[in-house]
Amino acid sequence: EAQVTQNPRYLITVTGKKLTVTCSQNMNHEYMSWYRQDPGLGLRQIYYSMNVEVTDKGDVPEGYKVSRKEKRNFPLILESPSPNQTSLYFCASRRSPAGATGNTIYFGEGSWLTVV
């Protein structure tokens, strides 16, 4: 079954304590990305990766890091989380970087992160 899997699904952490949200896809997709969903703001892209070792900033990259050492994995790292990073995070993947017809985005189930 085609899947994007992210962990943890729910996490409460304290300000400044480094954390990593993992993301893995089993579809051999080249393109992976991270979004955050906030009330009234919709889905905003944090970082994306067009292939292994190729990453780039999205619209809201501040406070986040990513890495793409393997095609299937794209972890999101919060080096020093702050309360304004409390949000619902989604990992996503698609077959190729370009937005060609049929190149659907697949989303993970989401990770609820609360920073206190």
Place this chain on the structure above:
Amino acid sequence: DQQVKQNSPSLSVQEGRISILNCDYTNSMFDYFLWYKKYPAEGPTFLISISSIKDKNEDGRFTVFLNKSAKHLSLHIVPSQPGDSAVYFCAASALTGNQFYFGTGTSLTVIP
């Protein structure tokens, strides 16, 4: 600045009637559009897409209309069913681009 806008945060419709969800965009380079549906505690799932070479795409009860001159698209659900109650996001991209831009979502409630 929000490049994709969904100006109606919520919509309520009676079961069996038509649901119309609207989306506007500002970037004239966008030429590929998608609608996603999201249930609580789940990730968004793909619903239907349209490229700018068409003005309509239909899939069962779901039809997306694109008005390029107005930079406007809409999703029609006919007939609406209670299981359609969810948040709907529209998204846009340039075919040669590598980012999708999402709207803020519209929460649809279909009343039995």
